[in-house]
Amino acid sequence: MENQEKKHKRRVRYSGAYPKSYKEKYKELNPEKYADTVSRVIQKGSTPAGMHISICVSEILEFLQIKPGQTGLDATLGYGGHTQEMLKCLDSRGHLYALDVDPIESAKTKERLEKLGFGEDILSIRLQNFADIDRVSEEAGLFDFVLADLGVSSMQIDNPDRGFSYKTEGPLDLRMNPEKGISAAERLRNITQEELQGMLLENADEPYAGEISREAVSRLKRGKTIDTTGDLRQVVEDALAFLPAAERRETVKKSCQRTFQALRIDVNNEFEALYSFMEKLPGILAPNGRVAILTFHSGEDRIVKKSFKQFYKEGLYREISNEVIRPSAEECSRNSRARSTKMRWAIRAEG
Numbered sequence: 001m002e003n004q005e006k007k008h009k010r011r012v013r014y015s016g017a018y019p020k021s022y023k024e025k026y027k028e029l030n031p032e033k034y035a036d037t038v039s040r041v042i043q044k045g046s047t048p049a050g051m052h053i054s055i056c057v058s059e060i061l062e063f064l065q066i067k068p069g070q071t072g073l074d075a076t077l078g079y080g081g082h083t084q085e086m087l088k089c090l091d092s093r094g095h096l097y098a099l100d101v102d103p104i105e106s107a108k109t110k111e112r113l114e115k116l117g118f119g120e121d122i123l124s125i126r127l128q129n130f131a132d133i134d135r136v137s138e139e140a141g142l143f144d145f146v147l148a149d150l151g152v153s154s155m156q157i158d159n160p161d162r163g164f165s166y167k168t169e170g171p172l173d174l175r176m177n178p179e180k181g182i183s184a185a186e187r188l189r190n191i192t193q194e195e196l197q198g199m200l201l202e203n204a205d206e207p208y209a210g211e212i213s214r215e216a217v218s219r220l221k222r223g224k225t226i227d228t229t230g231d232l233r234q235v236v237e238d239a240l241a242f243l244p245a246a247e248r249r250e251t252v253k254k255s256c257q258r259t260f261q262a263l264r265i266d267v268n269n270e271f272e273a274l275y276s277f278m279e280k281l282p283g284i285l286a287p288n289g290r291v292a293i294l295t296f297h298s299g300e301d302r303i304v305k306k307s308f309k310q311f312y313k314e315g316l317y318r319e320i321s322n323e324v325i326r327p328s329a330e331e332c333s334r335n336s337r338a339r340s341t342k343m344r345w346a347i348r349a350e351g
């Protein structure tokens with residue numbers, strides 16, 4: 001007799017339509033594999049996860065006037081978008097050096113660019129701080145063109161494990177190179193109220209620097225931690241609890257952005273690195289060599305502007321940009337991260 005008894009099959013548990021983790025969430029994390037998803041995300045005006053949309057590409061290329069056979073430096077490799085465009089201008093002749101301090105993303109970019117045919121013969125990628133451009137120049141000689149696109153990449157901001165964004169929960173790290181220095185959480189552990197207030201003012205012009213620094217230090221004294229992005233967001237929320245409800249939400253958001261920015265600049269020694277880079281630039285540029293720099297906040301722009309002006313007066317640059325160049329309105333609507341971008345440029349004098 002046929003065995004009518006069918007073995008009970010457990011229903012496969014519905015895992016839900018929504019992915020649970022960052023890695024699961026974004027198909028775009030593998031941009032080559034999910035080209036359709038990626039282009040849909042870009043069309044909507046967002047940056048696909050795991051990717052970075054390069055800013056002011058045409059303005060940069062128009063200014064740099066790259067010719068085949070030249071030697072160039074991309075001081076901030078990131079996703080390699082600008083690098084790729086500059087390599088195309090070299091047309092397989094000459095050499096491009098590219099630096100980044102981020103071991104996680106630069107390894108991925110190196111692999112991606114190699115797959116596109118840009119190997120060691122044309123492109124040398126170095127895990128190195130642009131504060132040390134003189135060392136790269138010892139190897140490469142003088143540069144005909146240099147680009148620096150400052151700050152952090154979308155891949156770094158979007159990865160919650162790295163703690164760059166107040167919008168997602170994660171460890172409060174904020175280092176571009178997590179293998180060097182101390183995390184933002186560690187930095188806060190031993191900070192005084194005065195020091196934190198100064199950092200918030202100097203690095204981000206935070207109007208509530210006093211309130212936020214007092215709340216942070218008092219929280220630590222009460223035995224509570226500021227180890228995660230959520231903890232720091234809570235500090236800002238508590239510090240601004242006195243504001244009328246109608247304006248609190250927007251103010252907390254802006255203060256969170258500035259507080260994270262101030263800490264990021266601090267733990268990565270961003271201003272020190274930029275000063276060093278600007279000081280060494282004239283010494284690594286070939287006669288008539290061109291440099292373009294993209295900045296993303298007033299502190300950075302001030303350093304670039306002052307340095308260009310000073311060396312222009314001293315005769316080391318023959319020409320500098322008088323006005324900042326801004327991305328077009330069309331680019332800003334396509335890529336919201338372009339909105340705060342300012343570009344400045346300089347041309348090395350002949351002598």
Ligand SMILES: C[S@@+](CC[C@H](N)C(=O)[O-])C[C@H]1O[C@@H](n2cnc3c(N)ncnc32)[C@H](O)[C@@H]1O
Pocket residue numbers: 052053054055075076077078079080081082083099100101102105128129130131149150151152153154176273
């Ligand atoms: C805005 S992203 C560059 C994006 C890139 N231009 C592109 O098109 O994909 C800035 C990059 O500079 C790197 N960076 C920031 N400060 C640096 C420094 N002092 N030395 C070297 N790289 C740095 C960051 O790790 C990040 O990857």
